[in-house]
Amino acid sequence: MTTLGLIGSGHIGSQLARAAVAHGYDVLVSNSRGPDSLSELILELGERATAGTTADAATADLVAVAIPLKDVQNIPADLLGGKIVIDTSNYYPRRDGTIAPLDAGEMTVSEFVQAHFADARLVKAFNHIQAPAITDDAQSAGTAERRALIVAGDDDDAKKIVSGFIDAIGFDVLDIGPLSASWRIEAGTPAFGPRRDREELEIDIAQATRSARH
Numbered sequence: 470m471t472t473l474g475l476i477g478s479g480h481i482g483s484q485l486a487r488a489a490v491a492h493g494y495d496v497l498v499s500n501s502r503g504p505d506s507l508s509e510l511i512l513e514l515g516e517r518a519t520a521g522t523t524a525d526a527a528t529a530d531l532v533a534v535a536i537p538l539k540d541v542q543n544i545p546a547d548l549l550g551g552k553i554v555i556d557t558s559n560y561y562p563r564r565d566g567t568i569a570p571l572d573a574g575e576m577t578v579s580e581f582v583q584a585h586f587a588d589a590r591l592v593k594a595f596n597h598i599q600a601p602a603i604t605d606d607a608q609s610a611g612t613a614e615r616r617a618l619i620v621a622g623d624d625d626d627a628k629k630i631v632s633g634f635i636d637a638i639g640f641d642v643l644d645i646g647p648l649s650a651s652w653r654i655e656a657g658t659p660a661f662g663p664r665r666d667r668e669e670l671e672i673d674i675a676q677a678t679r680s681a682r683h
């Protein structure tokens with residue numbers, strides 16, 4: 470049985486936890502305020518869920534980093550060494566402050582996150598779907614025009630595992646390549662936000678232009 474650890478249990482983290490529990494995964498949720506602040510979410514999620522520290526969440530088979538980009542540096546990098554990590558991050562300067570290499574287009578958001586968690590097997594996913602849609606738009610495999618979500622990453626085996634999770638909770642998957650290509654799904658690109666099936670997503674990804682982000 471795969472366990473999913475959530476570092477951050479706000480909009481996106483709590484939705485990933487709901488989807489995971491609904492599809493038979495055990496989840497370990499965490500936030501910055503500590504396990505006691507998550508009692509309501511635990512009550513809702515039921516017996517498959519446990520609240521812990523971020524270090525507890527990091528022990529799961531699969532770990533999602535679902536915190537604002539500005540807070541990533543506050544998570545000890547060695548916590549995620551060797552772990553398969555889902556990176557949900559987006560960069561919003563109004564929220565995150567200015568991050569020069571991102572403004573300059575010198576690295577993608579997920580390369581920035583990977584630079585911090587240097588030894589993690591990072592896979593970008595779920596950054597382009599609004600949190601409520603993670604449960605609202607989920608459909609079983611084989612459904613016509615099923616919504617598709619991207620993965621991007623430099624570790625093919627990690628991408629396969631994250632793709633399996635995405636499929637299990639209700640979505641087709643499109644692999645858009647390494648982390649360096651993930652600017653194609655960042656905020657401001659055509660595929661960022663709207664519901665797309667696999668074929669439509671592929672078209673949007675191909676049509677993305679890097680300047681859209683700046």
Ligand SMILES: NC(=O)c1ccc[n+]([C@@H]2O[C@H](COP(=O)([O-])OP(=O)(O)OC[C@H]3O[C@@H](n4cnc5c(N)ncnc54)[C@H](OP(=O)(O)O)[C@@H]3O)[C@@H](O)[C@H]2O)c1
Pocket residue numbers: 476477478479480481482499500501502503506523535536537538540543544557558559560595596597598599600601
């Ligand atoms: N909201 C969406 O629809 C959506 C969709 C796709 C991607 N994203 C991206 O996903 C990321 C998370 O967004 P969100 O909307 O879920 O944010 P959010 O609702 O504000 O939740 C943030 C979570 O991160 C936790 N956190 C912050 N600093 C932490 C730390 N140092 N250690 C542990 N936990 C910490 C917070 O805990 P406390 O509350 O205890 O401080 C909270 O649980 C962002 O990069 C966002 O752009 C969001």
